[in-house]
Amino acid sequence: MEIASANVICLQVSFCDLQEILPFSSSIGFCKHPLVSSATQRCRLSGEPCRLSVVVKCSLPSDPLLSRISISDTGVGSCLEEFQGLKFSRQSIGDEKWDGMLSVRTTGKCDNEVYHYQLNLKESASARRLTRLPSNPKNGVKFSGTEVILSMFESADALVAEINCFFQKMLMLKIPNVAYELVVERGDAPGSQCEHVFLANESNPLSFSASNLECLKSSIEDYVLKHGYKKEHLKVGSGTAYCTEGHQNTGWMMDTVIAISEISEPISSCFRTSGAKSEVIYFKDFSPCSVSQSSMKALTSIDWRSFGLTLKSIANQGGYAFLEWEGLPPNTRIDIILHSYHKQAVMPSAKQKTQLDRNLIKRAVKLALDDLKEKHAGVLLSAHALKIRSYAPDLAKTIAGLILSSNDSGFQGECFSLIGLQCQGVGGEIVEDCIKKKIISVIEMNDRKSHERSEDVAPFLFEDECLQELDFQEDEYEEGVGFVFLARLYMRFSQLDQLMLKPRILSMGFLESPAWLPIVYWQLEIEHGYSLS
Amino acid sequence: MEGKRSGSQQHCDLLRKIREFTRAIVEELSNGRSPTILIDRFRNYCTNPNANCCCSYDLSYGKEILTFRKESHVHRLDILLRVLLIVQQLLQESRHGSKRDIYYMHPCIFSEQSVVDQAINDICILMQCSRHNLNVVSVGNGLVMGWIRFLEGGRKFDCINCPNMAHPIPVQVEEVKDIVSVARFILIVEKESVFQRLANDQFCNANRCIVITGRGYPDIPTRRFLRLLIEKLCLPAYCLVDCDPYGFDILTTYRFGSLQMAYDAKYLRCPEVRWLGAFPSDSEKYCLPQQCLLPLTGKDKRKTESMLNRCYLQRDVPKWRSELELMLQRGVKFEIEALSVYSLSFLTKEYIPSKIKGGVHI
Numbered sequence: 103m104e105i106a107s108a109n110v111i112c113l114q115v116s117f118c119d120l121q122e123i124l125p126f127s128s129s130i131g132f133c134k135h136p137l138v139s140s141a142t143q144r145c146r147l148s149g150e151p152c153r154l155s156v157v158v159k160c161s162l163p164s165d166p167l168l169s170r171i172s173i174s175d176t177g178v179g180s181c182l183e184e185f186q187g188l189k190f191s192r193q194s195i196g197d198e199k200w201d202g203m204l205s206v207r208t209t210g211k212c213d214n215e216v217y218h219y220q221l222n223l224k225e226s227a228s229a230r231r232l233t234r235l236p237s238n239p240k241n242g243v244k245f246s247g248t249e250v251i252l253s254m255f256e257s258a259d260a261l262v263a264e265i266n267c268f269f270q271k272m273l274m275l276k277i278p279n280v281a282y283e284l285v286v287e288r289g290d291a292p293g294s295q296c297e298h299v300f301l302a303n304e305s306n307p308l309s310f311s312a313s314n315l316e317c318l319k320s321s322i323e324d325y326v327l328k329h330g331y332k333k334e335h336l337k338v339g340s341g342t343a344y345c346t347e348g349h350q351n352t353g354w355m356m357d358t359v360i361a362i363s364e365i366s367e368p369i370s371s372c373f374r375t376s377g378a379k380s381e382v383i384y385f386k387d388f389s390p391c392s393v394s395q396s397s398m399k400a401l402t403s404i405d406w407r408s409f410g411l412t413l414k415s416i417a418n419q420g421g422y423a424f425l426e427w428e429g430l431p432p433n434t435r436i437d438i439i440l441h442s443y444h445k446q447a448v449m450p451s452a453k454q455k456t457q458l459d460r461n462l463i464k465r466a467v468k469l470a471l472d473d474l475k476e477k478h479a480g481v482l483l484s485a486h487a488l489k490i491r492s493y494a495p496d497l498a499k500t501i502a503g504l505i506l507s508s509n510d511s512g513f514q515g516e517c518f519s520l521i522g523l524q525c526q527g528v529g530g531e532i533v534e535d536c537i538k539k540k541i542i543s544v545i546e547m548n549d550r551k552s553h554e555r556s557e558d559v560a561p562f563l564f565e566d567e568c569l570q571e572l573d574f575q576e577d578e579y580e581e582g583v584g585f586v587f588l589a590r591l592y593m594r595f596s597q598l599d600q601l602m603l604k605p606r607i608l609s610m611g612f613l614e615s616p617a618w619l620p621i622v623y624w625q626l627e628i629e630h631g632y633s634l635s
Numbered sequence: 636m637e638g639k640r641s642g643s644q645q646h647c648d649l650l651r652k653i654r655e656f657t658r659a660i661v662e663e664l665s666n667g668r669s670p671t672i673l674i675d676r677f678r679n680y681c682t683n684p685n686a687n688c689c690c691s692y693d694l695s696y697g698k699e700i701l702t703f704r705k706e707s708h709v710h711r712l713d714i715l716l717r718v719l720l721i722v723q724q725l726l727q728e729s730r731h732g733s734k735r736d737i738y739y740m741h742p743c744i745f746s747e748q749s750v751v752d753q754a755i756n757d758i759c760i761l762m763q764c765s766r767h768n769l770n771v772v773s774v775g776n777g778l779v780m781g782w783i784r785f786l787e788g789g790r791k792f793d794c795i796n797c798p799n800m801a802h803p804i805p806v807q808v809e810e811v812k813d814i815v816s817v818a819r820f821i822l823i824v825e826k827e828s829v830f831q832r833l834a835n836d837q838f839c840n841a842n843r844c845i846v847i848t849g850r851g852y853p854d855i856p857t858r859r860f861l862r863l864l865i866e867k868l869c870l871p872a873y874c875l876v877d878c879d880p881y882g883f884d885i886l887t888t889y890r891f892g893s894l895q896m897a898y899d900a901k902y903l904r905c906p907e908v909r910w911l912g913a914f915p916s917d918s919e920k921y922c923l924p925q926q927c928l929l930p931l932t933g934k935d936k937r938k939t940e941s942m943l944n945r946c947y948l949q950r951d952v953p954k955w956r957s958e959l960e961l962m963l964q965r966g967v968k969f970e971i972e973a974l975s976v977y978s979l980s981f982l983t984k985e986y987i988p989s990k991i992k993g994g995v996h997i
Contacts, residue, residue: 486706489706490703490704490705490706490709493706493709493710493712493713496713496717496744497709497712497713497716500713500716500717500719500720501657501660501661501716503720504653504657504716504719504720504723505657505661507720507723507724507727508650508654508657508723508727509727510650510654513654513657513658516658517657517658517661520658520661520662520665521661521664521665522665537661537664540664540665540667541664541703543667544664544667544668544669544703545669545703547667548669548702548703548704552704
């Protein structure tokens with residue numbers, strides 16, 4: 103299958119370009135219609151190299167707004183139910199632009215002929231009839247594919263712009279076995295045909311067996327390389343969340359890839375203009391999709407602060423979500439791609455209508471952020487951890503001081519050996535630096551762990567800061583310190599409800615005698631593994 | 636936590652503990668774990684209304700856990716380690732430093748004296764020692780006069796030579812030795828003004844005694860010195876405070892120790908101390924005019940109500956508690972000086988001698 107020809111124009115695609123183009127495109131809504139995405143799915147299902155072509159043929163000069171569109175793919179043959187189940191969807195294509203008529207030619211690999219049908223999507227799905235037209239024989243040749251033809255009252259230029267943009271986005275999914283082709287025919291004269299070919303695997307080929315998530319990650323790396331960056335400028339985190347109903351996995355899942363690019367100096371103007379904003383690129387069923395209102399809410403409700411990010415605003419521009427950050431370093435940008443799909447590659451008609459869990463986005467984004475933190479030390483530290491980390495130099499200096507100022511050389515040797523320094527006589531700065539790194543590493547790890555535990559572990563039970571809050575005088579003290587402390591404990595006691603421990607503790611007489619506290623503490627640790635450290 | 640061993644041995648032990656503490660932190664960090672500092676919590680009373688508590692000075696009743704997970708903890712650790720470094724240097728060089736000296740070594744970080752004080756307390760608890768063991772001393776605030784003579788680090792305090800002259804209470808009480816006294820009792824007074832009244836009235840000449848004041852809430856040297864005198868001289872000790880909630884609180888600090896220093900209370904409290912006055916019932920007994928009685932403020936009442944809940948009052952000194960309840964019922968307070976309403980020397984000539992002689996103390 104030849105997918106490139108002499109007059110191919112390969113488009114260099116980047117997210118930057120997309121961010122500039124997308125808000126002003128997709129006014130027609132053609133690409134929002136599932137006709138194109140179902141063609142993509144047929145290609146994916148085939149598992150072989152496939153071509154998805156969209157041919158836009160301009161009509162006669164007398165009627166410049168009538169365009170004939172052919173969507174053809176070399177994927178598996180169409181299951182006709184998918185067309186019967188399709189909705190006309192006025193939301194995607196205007197009523198006045200399309201009469202709803204579709205001409206479908208399709209054949210499976212094992213079929214002997216190419217079937218031809220006609221149907222009108224404007225008829226309700228239940229009353230819709232497929233009109234079978236004469237088939238074409240395949241004469242023993244084994245191939246499969248589908249072509250759908252429709253006519254629209256729309257200028258070819260507008261359609262081409264939209265389809266162009268759509269394919270550029272599709273490339274981000276980097277489906278390894280699909281090449282996209284856009285052909286514009288402006289008449290019968292030689293040279294009036296223009297083709298655009300979009301190759302997903304152009305720069306960094308992936309095997310056909312690559313997972314969808316790997317494809318998304320690879321796509322982000324391509325993007326960085328295309329902008330002249332080196333891989334070390336890029337930090338990528340990814341995660342997949344699964345949608346469940348009760349305890350059942352519905353099969354729906356969401357892949358998320360988040361990329362943070364940091365550079366010492368901006369290279370392109372794109373970075374300067376869009377650094378503080380991130381577009382959330384959203385795919386559903388292997389097609390670009392606009393971000394719904396509930397998804398916007400989900401994005402807003404993510405605890406970005408716990409990752410050191412401050413969300414200034416979130417905007418929905420033409421179905422695309424833009425997150426604006428506050429206090430993001432000037433040469434840092436964040437890109438987010440979300441993709442929800444069913445884990446089994448199913449034909450669109452057979453898909454269940456499932457309301458995607460709003461929390462799915464939250465969970466998927468959090469997983470990707472956690473992954474970023476896990477893989478890249480010091481990245482996305484919470485504001486809380488940053489504050490704690492600011493103590494590291496002072497702590498390191500003091501601990502180094504305690505070691506170095508000791509008059510016990512044996513002790514010094516032990517400490518040096520513990521921190522991995524071979525011999526004595528090393529400079530104070532080296533010791534300090536070494537300890538500082540260890541402190542920072544612990545703080546960063548704590549921050550990662552706190553994310554993991556935050557959802558299922560109650561705060562410490564017996565920590566208490568009342569002493570710190572009191573104004574201590576040398577030998578004076580405020581009456582009621584004991585009350586404050588106990589009150590705190592009683593407050594924390596209420597949290598035990600979550601752990602179903604309250605009845606146990608009540609039976610131990612906790613409330614009657616605070617002297618039981620150490621025992622309660624011990625019991626909790628022994629019986630429930632409830633760590634207080 | 637005060638040990639009986641020699642000073643140099645104690646210093647060695649302390650330095651060893653500090654090294655072990657530091658090593659444990661380094662080891663945790665090297666293993667990629669957050670250091671976990673457990674600090675025992677002590678109290679010298681509870682507020683259990685059943686009065687069947689088993690409060691103990693020796694046992695902690697809980698622990699504070701400091702880790703790298705909370706900013707407030709890390710801040711506290713930062714302070715603690717800074718102070719510990721200073722203490723290590725003091726001990727290694729056998730020098731002493733005051734809490735104020737320590738504060739001024741990092742005033743921006745410590746922000747206020749109480750922060751240093753808390754760190755010192757934490758270190759004492761961690762190292763299981765008393766503050767003076769750390770070679771940290773406070774500027775002495777207490778005064779002493781009367782029939783006593785002693786040496787402090789080679790310096791002679793001869794109060795007997797002039798029994799009505801005030802001397803500062805020595806700061807390094809552990810250095811006090813060769814105590815000689817012919818006194819019959821020790822009188823502790825809350826305020827310096829009363830101390831001066833006694834000095835002016837030649838109280839010690841007329842009554843062979845030792846008079847001590849902590850000038851308000853007593854500091855550690857004052858309490859340790861008092862405890863030392865009671866131990867060495869086996870004399871009765873009477874305490875004279877204002878008849879108000881603060882006077883009462885100061886009285887309990889002498890006898891039971893303070894909550895803040897509860898970890899060391901067993902070495903600082905003086906269970907022998909008896910309350911000489913002024914009792915709330917004294918206003919009637921001595922017919923104090925109404926203008927000498929001040930109404931308790933809201934804060935006074937809250938403090939009094941709160942103090943009434945302390946377990947040791949019910950258990951050890953129920954009569955004190957009854958007087959405190961009376962103060963709350965009457966809703967008035969008065970200063971010791973109010974007893975001078977009829978005669979300037981009433982306090983020294985009548986009130987104190989008659990109470991001691993008649994055993995009117997509780």
